[in-house]
Amino acid sequence: MNFLELDLLRIPTTRAKGIIMSGSNFRSTKRIPQSLLQGRQGSGRSSALKNGQQLKRAAYICAFVFCLQALLGTVDADPVLASSLGFCKTVPVLKGAPLHCCLPAPKRTPIRFRFPLIPRNLAGRLFLRERKPAHVVQKDPEYVRKYNLAYARMKALPDTDPRSFLNQWRVHCSFCNEAFKQRKTPGPLGPETGVPLQVHYSWTFLPWHRMYLYYHERILGSLINDPTFALPFWNWDNQLDQDAAMIPAMFLPNFSVPNAALFDEFRNPNHMPPKILHLGYNSKLEAEGKQNLTDKQIRYENLCVMYNQVATKISARDFLGGPYVVGTDNSAATVNVSAGEVPGESGGMENAHNVAHEWTGLINDPDHPDNEDMGNFIYAARDPIFYSHHSNVDRLWDVWKTIPDKITKSGSRKRMDYTSRDFLDTEFTFYDENQDMVIVKVRDSLDSSKLGYKFTDVSESDNMWIYYEPMPPHQSSGPSNSSDYPAAAPSGDNYIGTDPVSFRLDRRAPTSEDAGQSGVKNVDQLQENVVLEKVKIPHSEYARFDVFINYPAANRQTHLYMSEYVGTFTHLPSGMVDMSKAVSESSSNSDEFRIVTIRYSVNAALKRLGITDYNTDIVVTIVSKGARNTGPKTGFTFSNLKQDFQ
Ligand SMILES: [Cu+2]
Numbered sequence: 001m002n003f004l005e006l007d008l009l010r011i012p013t014t015r016a017k018g019i020i021m022s023g024s025n026f027r028s029t030k031r032i033p034q035s036l037l038q039g040r041q042g043s044g045r046s047s048a049l050k051n052g053q054q055l056k057r058a059a060y061i062c063a064f065v066f067c068l069q070a071l072l073g074t075v076d077a078d079p080v081l082a083s084s085l086g087f088c089k090t091v092p093v094l095k096g097a098p099l100h101c102c103l104p105a106p107k108r109t110p111i112r113f114r115f116p117l118i119p120r121n122l123a124g125r126l127f128l129r130e131r132k133p134a135h136v137v138q139k140d141p142e143y144v145r146k147y148n149l150a151y152a153r154m155k156a157l158p159d160t161d162p163r164s165f166l167n168q169w170r171v172h173c174s175f176c177n178e179a180f181k182q183r184k185t186p187g188p189l190g191p192e193t194g195v196p197l198q199v200h201y202s203w204t205f206l207p208w209h210r211m212y213l214y215y216h217e218r219i220l221g222s223l224i225n226d227p228t229f230a231l232p233f234w235n236w237d238n239q240l241d242q243d244a245a246m247i248p249a250m251f252l253p254n255f256s257v258p259n260a261a262l263f264d265e266f267r268n269p270n271h272m273p274p275k276i277l278h279l280g281y282n283s284k285l286e287a288e289g290k291q292n293l294t295d296k297q298i299r300y301e302n303l304c305v306m307y308n309q310v311a312t313k314i315s316a317r318d319f320l321g322g323p324y325v326v327g328t329d330n331s332a333a334t335v336n337v338s339a340g341e342v343p344g345e346s347g348g349m350e351n352a353h354n355v356a357h358e359w360t361g362l363i364n365d366p367d368h369p370d371n372e373d374m375g376n377f378i379y380a381a382r383d384p385i386f387y388s389h390h391s392n393v394d395r396l397w398d399v400w401k402t403i404p405d406k407i408t409k410s411g412s413r414k415r416m417d418y419t420s421r422d423f424l425d426t427e428f429t430f431y432d433e434n435q436d437m438v439i440v441k442v443r444d445s446l447d448s449s450k451l452g453y454k455f456t457d458v459s460e461s462d463n464m465w466i467y468y469e470p471m472p473p474h475q476s477s478g479p480s481n482s483s484d485y486p487a488a489a490p491s492g493d494n495y496i497g498t499d500p501v502s503f504r505l506d507r508r509a510p511t512s513e514d515a516g517q518s519g520v521k522n523v524d525q526l527q528e529n530v531v532l533e534k535v536k537i538p539h540s541e542y543a544r545f546d547v548f549i550n551y552p553a554a555n556r557q558t559h560l561y562m563s564e565y566v567g568t569f570t571h572l573p574s575g576m577v578d579m580s581k582a583v584s585e586s587s588s589n590s591d592e593f594r595i596v597t598i599r600y601s602v603n604a605a606l607k608r609l610g611i612t613d614y615n616t617d618i619v620v621t622i623v624s625k626g627a628r629n630t631g632p633k634t635g636f637t638f639s640n641l642k643q644d645f646q
Helices: 041-048 052-072 141-156 165-175 205-223 283-287 295-311 316-320 348-360 385-402 459-466 512-518 603-608
Strands: 129-131 181-183 192-196 427-431 437-441 453-455 494-496 501-505 528-538 543-549 565-571 593-601 618-624 636-638 640-645
Touching: 141 165, 141 205, 165 205, 165 427, 205 348, 205 385, 205 427, 295 348, 295 385, 295 459, 295 565, 316 348, 316 593, 348 385, 348 565, 494 501, 501 640, 512 640, 528 543, 528 565, 528 618, 565 593
Parallel strands: 129 453
Antiparallel strands: 181 192, 427 437, 494 636, 501 618, 528 593, 528 636, 528 640, 543 565, 543 618
């Protein structure tokens, strides 16, 4: 393979910065009446509507909203409402007793979120906290000293204090492992539905983690009396700076500045610097001693994974994940779509982020079957590096919105968040720096500058994956005879086996109906997807699939920087999942499954493979890299493989 020098990939174009200075949002936090917290928001309605004119206007608004919702297809669903009050169950782990991840009750009445007061400098410009790259900011001893001090103080707080490090960890452990239940009406004490709450596997992933970090950062800042304090971001997608994708040295022992509070013992000893994080990481191959890529190959794979998981994803659904509404239960053994139930559907960003978790934790260690800390949603937030990792994920959400459309035929589609009420009105609670419980909506999270922070511009390295050009297709790929391969059985049992499996996918042209459903103006703005529907993954199994188009020869060792590669799916443990299964052929008889739908965006790949019409069928090859299918009962199945437009 003749590699271009990575330096050649430096792209000098200056991308417009994603951060826009916010307008003034200087409202202060106000306490809200208890009645509003009990799901009786409409109690003042009758007095407000006492004259007929108002009633008429309200009727028009209602009709308009109803039409809008019908148009957006959201009329049957309701936004998920969640809090840490009420029901809370323990979280099972493989080693040791179930964990208590419940949170302390608030000492005062919960309050509604208000945007923070953002100070201005003498020139009248807003002063935003600046999150800087970890590999850069660790060179500033004063920053590391403060950062370490903030965590030392957080770790010294008593267990009863919701700001303590223990309780900060519990926030992730509980919201991410079904400890709580979805609620029916607004307010943290609204009645519960029977459905367990899970903030991964859907459009809640990015907003929830953003607000979690927002409060975490403010708590750290307040503990060192520094309102300008900002978390660093672990810039693992950066393949330009030598050390950016390594575990930043300030999180490791023997650092030049005291940093004990930033250290965590449960990290993979085989992944210490100068190893760089590998987004194509395959723990099974590594255990077999067969993952022997050079650093340069790893960097190319990293660029190609970022390109496929972020740059080629243009719809909100592709990048943020699928809808999560009342009734969505991706921990259920079955999902009845016709009854309005929705399976989990992670976005491209979430799947890329999973690999960084997996790579950092203690995978392949039989003494640590839970792959703690980072490799398991239960334990991940016990490692201070978690917040720095998620700071980068948060940054990439901002970056995504600025990436030009080089994907759709129109070339003019803007990357935008969802605009549906179900998304915007989704509600969570967090504890703030004053120990108050705050009720936050997803709509509050969409603009980081309104939240008072920004990220250092690293567009030079971002551009390396945004404008990445995968290697030319293999000779054996191209318009092959797709008729040699079976189509997936719709609603049937399709297996993802030990060996790669290939299916023929019949394609069709998009229609104006597809455009209408996706909320775009015309068919040329649509994103074409290959969708693996309702993949059934036993809770007790670890999973990773890489998918290739028109390359049925693809196998576990096929490089990911090729034109035929279209993306990755990984399933991280959340709940009782045995990571040791990732390296053994054994499987459990657990009948607990997670049901997820996986979406691969193929516009750019089809173009590279010379497929410019909609009459050409394609071959989709799924290469399983995690635990293996050992039988119909224990392997991975999916209900359908289909083409879809977003
Ligand atoms: Cu999480």
